[in-house]
Amino acid sequence: MSLYAVQKLIYQLNRDPRVREQLAQDFDGLLAQYELSEEERNAIRDPDIGLLYVMGVNGQLLMHYAALRGFGWNAYIEAMREGERKYGPVRTGLYTSAGSRS
Numbered sequence: 004m005s006l007y008a009v010q011k012l013i014y015q016l017n018r019d020p021r022v023r024e025q026l027a028q029d030f031d032g033l034l035a036q037y038e039l040s041e042e043e044r045n046a047i048r049d050p051d052i053g054l055l056y057v058m059g060v061n062g063q064l065l066m067h068y069a070a071l072r073g074f075g076w077n078a079y080i081e082a083m084r085e086g087e088r089k090y091g092p093v094r095t096g097l098y099t100s101a102g103s104r105s
Contacts, residue, residue, distance in 0.1 A: 006059050006095060008037045009039060009047065012034075013047070013055075013064045013068045016068060017064060034047065043058070052082035056086045057094055
């Protein structure tokens with residue numbers, strides 16, 4: 004797993020209008036610029052916010068990425084909860100010790 008690459012991509016999408024433009028024009032080309040596993044590419048492409056959360060993506064980064072991809076606040080929170088139900092506990096990163104929330 005390349006959590007650093009996932010978070011770097013999401014950070015750049017959140018901050019750089021040129022990267023967001025590439026997202027709109029050539030999503031696969033953008034993803035190819037980062038060392039991502041197939042699972043990571045799919046989670047970003049879908050977007051599977053719950054899986055990205057379980058992978059350990061920082062919540063600040065993920066919150067803005069979710070908004071960029073059209074998730075409202077309540078949908079974002081529910082996506083994280085659904086991620087834990089579907090994929091299990093957070094694998095790595097800041098939230099590994101936070102436990103499951105209901």
